[in-house]
Amino acid sequence: MSNNINIGISSCVLGEKVRFDSGHKVSKFVTKELAPYFQFVSVCPEVGMGMPVPRPTIRLISNDERLALVETKDSTKDHTQAMVEYSKSKVAELEEAQLCGYIVCAKSPTCGMERVKVYKNNGAENIGVGLYTNELMQKMPWLPVEEDGRLNDPILKENFITRVFTLYDFYQSVGNDLSRGSIIAFHSRYKLTLMAHHPNSYKELGRLVANIKDYDLEEFYQLYRVGLMKAMAYRATRKNNTNVLMHLQGYFKRNLDKKEKAELRQVIDDYRVGLLPLLAPLTLIKHYLKTHPDEYLEQQKYLEPYPQELRLRYGL
Template identity: 35%
Template structure:
């Protein structure tokens, strides 16, 4: 992909030895001077907290179709066949060029997530104005480039930088890209049936917090490991896994997982500790404390009681702890 960047000098001093998501990103969000006005839209979270833990694949579709920077701004215009991408002043139709690029990029895309530029008629994924002449007739449009990427990769974790300002959406997106990266690392390896079984076992509680139905479907697939053809099983498991994480975890499902894990350790905890944990979980359910409190305490107890199954669940460490994304109190 044109404009890609991965390792190299920019990664000196970053954490090593862990699975790193590959995340496509609109180049302007990384500070590249590719916007229509010759500037950038550098995002603080992407370039700051998240940057040490991911490998970025930088993409600017406008530059790739030869528009340059600075350039005439673009907009979406209504047509019977769907929104067209046109230059705002001169009315040049760029839809076919952008569509051709998007099809090529979608076919070759191999990433764990994508952060698009918000409000862009090329890359926006929510609420892009669609015009009829000088009148906005629809505010629910999707950028021409982004729409084709989304259609080709419906389970790919996707957000725009504006929505990542929301604490829950930010946590959900980051959780998804790390889960996606762990599965990609497994399936790119010389894995065997036992490896898929172990992977699924570690992710059970995390999947259950997102989508119990997809969790059960993934379990049924894993039960066939060693029986079904390897590539067919991998594709079906990846679909079930991605479907699970495409649904946001809820307070209720998190409480279910927390209580489930507590139940698995109940015989090794005394009555006082069980009562304390139950009270902490109830406080989380009531919206008085962040999820980080019960998960930290449960993980601490699992380590102290050598409860390996609970301790090793990815639910308790879905991404690097330094990101501190579970510290917000649920609304």
């Protein structure tokens, strides 16, 4: 079990008492279920830029095209510049840490990923992104970023963890051994995964890889990483998963007898209509793969994108 996968995280989500009221927002999923697999890199931008604990509450306000981070009770106390400077230097430092994901605190004016309250003269709208997280996502567009609360949704949770393990695998396979061969081998292992997440991106990345010799390797690495992680951000739908399962089924047509073929067809169809979770057809396919080995299928990450112990496909 590998826990050298670096994940950035808002300190309060880890249970550190760094919030404005000296409280925290601990996530049991993070501290109990994810901790064995990940090395957490804890960041609280507000404490990082020098604010005390406890501290006055802050919020985002919008005036004359400018977004500002000010104290709630005294908007003349403006922390925008300090936060922007801190965010830039911290994110630059984190780029060196080869992060594979980031879990941020929802609704926070510094850490929120979406729908953060922005106050205007005539009230507030949930349209903002926290200043720190905005810098993070601008500088590392390939990085999987998710909010603590959204990780309670089984589909969003599974998608985030899949992206984290994909990026980690990319760094392990390609980052440490950058060559055309290592990229082509990596892409080959993710063909079915990409088909399930976003068929259009699967085609685009396939074309990109086919023309790899036309690119400078470093430039290709950057292009492919962004394309790969953008594709993975699309959630694998039931329809796309069904197409991949039917594609997998095709590999066994010579090896299975009539009864086994019918059983596999039925289990895939039961998944397609929502009677069974994705785990059911995958378990059967893995069983047939043991009896009828196939080198190409055995290396497909689609069959096991992350450790089974995380039990993330039970609810899909």
